[in-house]
Amino acid sequence: MNKLQAMEVFVQVVDAGGFTRAAETLKLPKATVSTLIQALETSLAATLLNRTTRRVSVTAEGAAYYERCVRILADVRDADDSLFHTRLRPSGRLRVDAPTGLANDVLVPALPDFLARYPEIQLELGCSDRQVDLVEEGVDCAIRGGRRLADSNLVARRIGTMHYATCASPGYLQKHGRPLHPHDLVQHRCINYFSVRSGRAFDWYFARGGEQLQFALPSQMALSDSHAYTAAGAAGLGIVQMARFLMAAMIDDGRLLPVLEDWTNEPLPIHVVYPQNRHLPAKVRVFVDWAAALFAAHPTLR
16 A cells, blocks of 8 residues: 555545545546545554445544645655746755865856856865865766776766877977977976875876877876976976967967877777766756757867
């Protein structure tokens, strides 16, 4: 027996004054209405209704139970209405984590649109190049770049692609010359980018035609922050390899110049990840959809 349905049927029988009218209102067979009331009375070990051939009346116990059922059903309707309202107008604290570069250059400039759409969401945006533990740190979702996602317990939705470029400042190239092949980089000053989590410098990648190269380079300097890294390149400290969107403004105004342009780097997929949840909270769902649309419209990240 569905207890909630039985309560609804009981209240309707009392309100209608009989089984026939209640069945018509509920669009149920009269036999079903009668069976549900009998099952409810059996489960309660109480007689809720007095039945005669002419009319149905509520017993004293039934009257007390009726009042409680009315309140319970009203609470259920309020809960349903509240959930429906939340879906239409997502609300509450939303904790998001994103790499510094993506946060500063892509997310933050677009956030006025998101916050205007969802004024009842309180956004907390963590910005770092450290990979957070979403469950342990209470983060609702995160934006991550990478070919492999280490945590298989997360749901991942691909929202974009990072394209890479190798660049140096005009001053550096004037002083040290321009590399013509990736292997020439061992004769140059190259700046490494390292992982905060592992402390290891990332390899340099190059591809041309069917040839692919991946190797580590010696470096006098390494940085773990993407903006500091590109700034070091613009300052003439050495050659850098970084996501093109982070260097686009510097390339446009001439502070950085691409080198080895006939060699490309395999694009890196960007995902938004969140813990597996049977019912994805509305505030997370709308942010994921908004981020996907934002990246799809970005000229260098789609």
